[in-house]
Amino acid sequence: MLDTGVRGTRVAVVGTGLIGGSILLRLREAGLDVCGWDPDPDTQRYADQQGLTFAENLTDAVRDRDVVFLGGPLSSLPDTLVKVAKATGDQCVITDVGSTKSTVAAFALENGLAHRFVPGHPMAGTERAGLTAAIPAMFDGAAWVLCPSPEGLISQFRALSRLIIEVFEARIVPMDPAVHDSVVALSSHIPHLLAGSLAGAAARSPVSEAILGLAAGSFRDGTRVAGTPSRRTVDMLVNNRDFVLRQMELVDTFLADLSAALRANDVEALTAHLNQSRGLRESLLSRPMTRSAQRFPVAGPDELELDFLLRLGEAGGYLTGCATDSATVSYTAFQPA
Amino acid sequence: MLDTGVRGTRVAVVGTGLIGGSILLRLREAGLDVCGWDPDPDTQRYADQQGLTFAENLTDAVRDRDVVFLGGPLSSLPDTLVKVAKATGDQCVITDVGSTKSTVAAFALENGLAHRFVPGHPMAGTERAGLTAAIPAMFDGAAWVLCPSPEGLISQFRALSRLIIEVFEARIVPMDPAVHDSVVALSSHIPHLLAGSLAGAAARSPVSEAILGLAAGSFRDGTRVAGTPSRRTVDMLVNNRDFVLRQMELVDTFLADLSAALRANDVEALTAHLNQSRGLRESLLSRPMTRSAQRFPVAGPDELELDFLLRLGEAGGYLTGCATDSATVSYTAFQPA
Numbered sequence: 001m002l003d004t005g006v007r008g009t010r011v012a013v014v015g016t017g018l019i020g021g022s023i024l025l026r027l028r029e030a031g032l033d034v035c036g037w038d039p040d041p042d043t044q045r046y047a048d049q050q051g052l053t054f055a056e057n058l059t060d061a062v063r064d065r066d067v068v069f070l071g072g073p074l075s076s077l078p079d080t081l082v083k084v085a086k087a088t089g090d091q092c093v094i095t096d097v098g099s100t101k102s103t104v105a106a107f108a109l110e111n112g113l114a115h116r117f118v119p120g121h122p123m124a125g126t127e128r129a130g131l132t133a134a135i136p137a138m139f140d141g142a143a144w145v146l147c148p149s150p151e152g153l154i155s156q157f158r159a160l161s162r163l164i165i166e167v168f169e170a171r172i173v174p175m176d177p178a179v180h181d182s183v184v185a186l187s188s189h190i191p192h193l194l195a196g197s198l199a200g201a202a203a204r205s206p207v208s209e210a211i212l213g214l215a216a217g218s219f220r221d222g223t224r225v226a227g228t229p230s231r232r233t234v235d236m237l238v239n240n241r242d243f244v245l246r247q248m249e250l251v252d253t254f255l256a257d258l259s260a261a262l263r264a265n266d267v268e269a270l271t272a273h274l275n276q277s278r279g280l281r282e283s284l285l286s287r288p289m290t291r292s293a294q295r296f297p298v299a300g301p302d303e304l305e306l307d308f309l310l311r312l313g314e315a316g317g318y319l320t321g322c323a324t325d326s327a328t329v330s331y332t333a334f335q336p337a
Numbered sequence: 338m339l340d341t342g343v344r345g346t347r348v349a350v351v352g353t354g355l356i357g358g359s360i361l362l363r364l365r366e367a368g369l370d371v372c373g374w375d376p377d378p379d380t381q382r383y384a385d386q387q388g389l390t391f392a393e394n395l396t397d398a399v400r401d402r403d404v405v406f407l408g409g410p411l412s413s414l415p416d417t418l419v420k421v422a423k424a425t426g427d428q429c430v431i432t433d434v435g436s437t438k439s440t441v442a443a444f445a446l447e448n449g450l451a452h453r454f455v456p457g458h459p460m461a462g463t464e465r466a467g468l469t470a471a472i473p474a475m476f477d478g479a480a481w482v483l484c485p486s487p488e489g490l491i492s493q494f495r496a497l498s499r500l501i502i503e504v505f506e507a508r509i510v511p512m513d514p515a516v517h518d519s520v521v522a523l524s525s526h527i528p529h530l531l532a533g534s535l536a537g538a539a540a541r542s543p544v545s546e547a548i549l550g551l552a553a554g555s556f557r558d559g560t561r562v563a564g565t566p567s568r569r570t571v572d573m574l575v576n577n578r579d580f581v582l583r584q585m586e587l588v589d590t591f592l593a594d595l596s597a598a599l600r601a602n603d604v605e606a607l608t609a610h611l612n613q614s615r616g617l618r619e620s621l622l623s624r625p626m627t628r629s630a631q632r633f634p635v636a637g638p639d640e641l642e643l644d645f646l647l648r649l650g651e652a653g654g655y656l657t658g659c660a661t662d663s664a665t666v667s668y669t670a671f672q673p674a
Contacts, residue, residue, distance in 0.1 A: 183547045188551070212621055255531070285564070
C-alpha cells in the first residue's frame, strides 16, 4: 500500500522506450496519475492501443506534473530537459534515466537548471528496445542511481527517492555524476565492448557457422548485450569515452595476464588470477550488508546529509527508505559490512 | 517412448560430477539400467542418499555394460579410459564428456584404443560443480559433439548417436577432434577468459564495491562463468592452449578495433563494428536450417559416411536422427540454409 503522499503524485514520462516505458507501466500499475509522451508515431499508436494515457505533445504531457521522468536516446536528453523545464514550474522535479550522468549534469548546471533536475539512472534493462519490450517489473529490486548535488535541491532528491523506493522497490544509490560514470564504465559499458568483441570475432571467423552450432551457455551469456541496438551502445560509449577507455586498461591488463600465464603454461599463475575473478563473482552473488538509520534536519544545513549520501553510494551502499516529517528526514541505509 | 533397442542398453557413468551426474540422472529417468561410480567419498554418499545405483569400484561399475560415459576432470580422462577399457570387452562403447578432444583422441590412438572409444562433448553446463548441481534436463536440445574417425568403428558412432538422440533429445554434431577444439576455443573457452577479465578487473578496481552495487544484467551475464571452479577452467584452457591463444587474436583485434574507433570518436566505424556483432547475435537466436535425409550401407565402405558426417559438423549442422536396419543407416540432418 502506497503512502498517501506518494499516491497523489502526478507524474509524466517523456520518451517511453524500453526504460521510460517500463517506468510508466509500473507507475500506472501502482495507481498513480501518469501521462506519457513520445515523439515516435508508432509508439504513440501502440500506447493508444494499450489504453495508456498519452498527451498530444510534450507540453501537454508535463503541464502541472509533480515529477517528470526523461527517457529517450541519451543524446536527446539535454534538449528535452530544456523543453520540460520551460513547460513546468519550479515545484516540478525533473529526473532522467540516461546511462551517463556527467554530461547531462554539467548541461543542467550551465543552463541554470540544476535546481530543477536530479540526474538519475535506473540500473536495469535488456538488449531489446521500445515500448513493446517494456515491462512494469523491470526495476524490481534494481539499483537506481540519483545524483544529489550542492547546486540541486536536497528536497527534490528526498521526494524522488521516496517515490522510487515506494513504487519500484528499487535501491537508491546516491552518487556524484563523475563517480557514477567511472563505475558504470566497468559495470555496464565495457561488458558491451566484450560481448561485441566475442560476437564480432565469431562473425569474422572462418568457422562462424560451426561456432553457432556449438554455442552453449557461456557464449550465449557472453554475447547477450551484443544484441542491443548499435545506436544505443554507441551513444553510451561515446558519451562516456574517457572513463571507458581508462577502465578498459584494467580489463586489457587482466586479459594480458591470463594470456601470458596460459602461453607460459603457468598453471599456478592462471589459477591465482582466476581465483581473483571468482572471488569477485562470489561477492556479486552474496554481499554481506549492514543496515543503519541516519537522520538529518529537514531544514539543513545540507552539507552533512549530502556528504553521507555521496559516501554511501561510492562505498557500494544504498538506501531502502526515506521518510520526512516536519523536522527530520530519516534514511534507511545498507552498506557493505 | 524409447526404442526397444535403446531401452535395453546397460550403461555406466564413471565420474559423476556436474556433467557425468546429469547424464546419469537423465538415463535413470528414461528407465535405462545405469550404474555410477565416482572416486569422491562425498559424491558416493550423496548418491546413496539419493537412491542412485552406484558400484563399490570402477571395475564393478563398468562390468558387462554396453556403453560407458567417462566424466570427471579433463586431466583424469586418459587414465580412466585405460582402466575402463581393461575392465570391459570389445562390444562395449566408451565415450567421454571432456571439453577438449584432440588430446584424448590422440591418447586413444597411441594406446590402441581408438576402436573402443568415441570422443564426445555435450555442449551444456553451468558454473556450478558436483553431483549435487547435476540436473537431468541439462542436455535437452543441446549440441553434443561426437568424433567419428577412420580408426574408430562407425557402428559405435551410430549406436551412441541413437542413444543420445533418443534419451537426451540432443543434437549430435559429428566433428574431427581438431576442428572441435578450434571451434570451442571461441565458443566456450574464450568466454571464460573474457568473463574472468571483467570480474578480475572489477576485483582490482579501487571502486570495486561501487561496481558490485551497480552491477546489472550486462555485468552479471558477462561474469557468470567466472564463477566456474578455477581448476576446471585452467584444465580446459591449458589443454586447448594453442587454439585458445590463436582464436584470442581474433577477439583482441575486434576489441582493438572498437577501442580505436571510440578513441577517435568515429561513430560510423563504431556502429559498423557493433552491427557486425549484432548480426552474429541475431544468427545465434535464429538460424534458418535445412532438413535432409542421408542413407549409407551399414556394411560400408565407411568413407562416404564419415565424410558426410565430418562436413556436416564443420558446416554448423547436426543430426537429429540415426536409424539402422540390417542393410542401411539413415540419418536425419539439419544444416545452415
